[in-house]
Amino acid sequence: MTDLASAPTAAASAPGSASPLHYHLxxxxxxxxxxxxxxxxxxxxxxxxxxxxLSPQTAQLQAEGFEVVQGHAAAHVTERPFGAIDVLVASEAVPKSHPELAAARAAGIEVRPRMALLGELLRSGPSVGVIGTHGKTTTTSMIAVALWGAGLDPSAFVGGNVPEFSGNARLGGGPFVAEVDESDRGFAELGCETAIFTNAEDDHVGGDLATYWQTVEEQHAAFARFVAASGRVLFCLDWPGLGELCAGQPERLTYGVATEADYRAVNLRPDETGTFFEVTYRGEPLGAARVSMPGHHNVLNALAALAVVHLYGGDFARGAASLAEFRGPGRRWEVLGTFGGALVIDDYAHNSTKVAAAVQAARQTGRRVRVVFQPHRYLRTQQSWPRLADALMDADEVLLLDIAAASEPPIEGVHTTLILDRMQAQGHGAVSYWPDRAKALHYLCESAAPGDLIVTMGAGDVYRIGDELTGKVRA
Known part of the structure; x- marks a missing residue:
């Protein structure tokens, strides 16, 4: 495995260049x-x-020797504090009036959208692109880990930290595996050798954010364009409607527990920490497998990974063994430790489908399920608070924090108490609102008991409560 923190700085060039370039991100x-x-x-x-x-991520980059500075200024381009820049990379969310973008254009420096850069990487050789509304980070991680275990030496681009790779990226000589995020509208113009399509719902839809889709139909049409531009697609047959979105791709394969799926998970045997299952391809057995993360959704994620191992000719048994040892990427059912006999888990689940899946996974452990949930974004909460409330109903206890704004301005009338009121109206007797996070932490410290499962849940900084309970220090 290539250690990217200590990789040489004068090796092979990236797609689109014959010699080393200076990229400013x-x-x-x-x-x-x-x-x-x-x-x-x-x-x-x-x-x-x-x-x-500045953040733990920028601190880690600096520790690895990257030149990182806080703030944005034209001087980063015009005064060249890091040397002459060849390519400036930015996401579509960055406004065109951004001082560094304006300075780069005035200086004749190429400005490359981040999705264009990802497209070059996907086109540079054998590639696997993971798309869908849910499960991309976990599925991408599982594919990369399974290919690695199967002896195929993948490169990887992941929206989360993978312990096996000591970070969120890996450079290898095999297929390039990438998470392709639909929150950036530019993804629709890309394609890859093998598209993995997990599901399609209505996340990142509506509002004024430049990267959001105006309608769910527009977003789903973008998924269909990505699939059609790819060499083949492997999609989850268990998710309704994906077949229609893949109609433009003649080479279609499916995975799931459905009888008609090409790659099937059969004989599922869940336990408190995961699920044993077997994998078949068009009725023929490929081998036994295990996913060491609870929840039916993780069986599907693992099945997709093992299907990719089979498609690319890897050693199935070795890939399955590697996957069985995988405990997930950061913030995806991440085991933080214990406190007072309670097991403490952190999960990134932030929309209703993800929350429901995480609660189902929690129930699989057989413990008393205590969820600390932080709604994410005012717009998302406005659109989905009834579904969020319903998704949380199966937890034994729910502590609700204030909304994580993620730079959005407040929306009048949109508040965490909408979720609280609906859950109480539906008869949940152990849901409470905690505007003071320190008091919520104190309550958990006082009440944690053996047999409890405390899950901090959300895309904001709710994980800090779990960190404080367990003494975890994040890199």
């Missing part, structure tokens, strides 16, 4: 941009970047 502390930084440097390029706020 706006928002380098983001989970996607930081992965680009590591991949580009491992391919021999000079990489610098800036971010509005």
């Amino acid at each position: 706006l928002g380098i502390g983001g989970i996607g941009m930081s992965a680009f930084a590591r991949l580009l440097r491992a391919r021999g390029h000079h990489v610098s970047g800036c971010d509005e706020h």
Whole structure:
């Protein structure tokens, strides 16, 4: 495995260039941009970047030797503090009036959208692109880990930290496995060798954000364009409607528990920490498998990974063994530790389908399920608070925090108490609202007991409660 933190800075060049270039990344502390930084440097390029706020991710990049500065300013381009820049990379969410973008255009420096860069990587050789509304990070991680275990030496671009790769990126000589995020509208113009299509719902739809889709139909049409531009698609047959979205792709394969699926998970045997199952391909057995993360959705994610191992000619048994040891990427059913006999888990679930899946996984453990939930974004809460409330109903206890704004302005009348009121009206007797996070932490400290499962849940900073309970220090 290539260690990207110590990879040489004068090796093979990235797609689109015959010699090393200087890439400057706006928002380098983001989970996607930081992965680009590591991949580009491992391919021999000079990489610098800036971010509005310094974070554990930017600190880690600096520790790895990257040049990172706080804030955004034209001087990063005009005064060249990191040396002459060849390519400035930015997401579509960055406004065109951004000072560094304007300075780069005035200086004749190429400005490359982040999705265009991902497209070049996907086109540079055998590639697997994971699309869908839910499960992309986990599925991408599982595919990369399974291919690695199967001896196929993948490269990887992941929207989360993978312990096996010591980060969110990996450089190898095999297929390039990438998470392709539909929150960036530019993904619709890409394609890859093998598209993995997990599901399609209505996330990242509506509102004024530049990267959001105006309608769910527009977003789903974008999924269909990505699939049609790819060499083949492997889609989840258990998710209704995906077949129609894949109609433009003549080479279609399916996975799921459905009888008609090409790749099937059969003989599922769940336990408190995961699920044993067997994999068949068009009725013929491929081998036994296990996913060491509870929840039916993780069986499907693991099945997709093992299907990719089979498609690319890897050693199925070795890939399955590697996957059985995988405990998931950061913030996806991440085991933080214990407190007072309670098991403490953190999960990124933030929309209703993900929340329902995480609660189902929690119930599989057989423990008393206590969820600390932080709604994410005012717009998402406005659109889905009834579904969020319904998704949380199966938890034994729910502690609700204030909405994580994620830079959105408040929307009048949209508040966490909407979820609270609906759950109480539907008869949940152990749901409460905690505007003071310190008091919520104190309550958990006082009440944690053996047999409890405490799950911090949401896309904001709710994980800090679990960190404080267990003493976890994040890199």
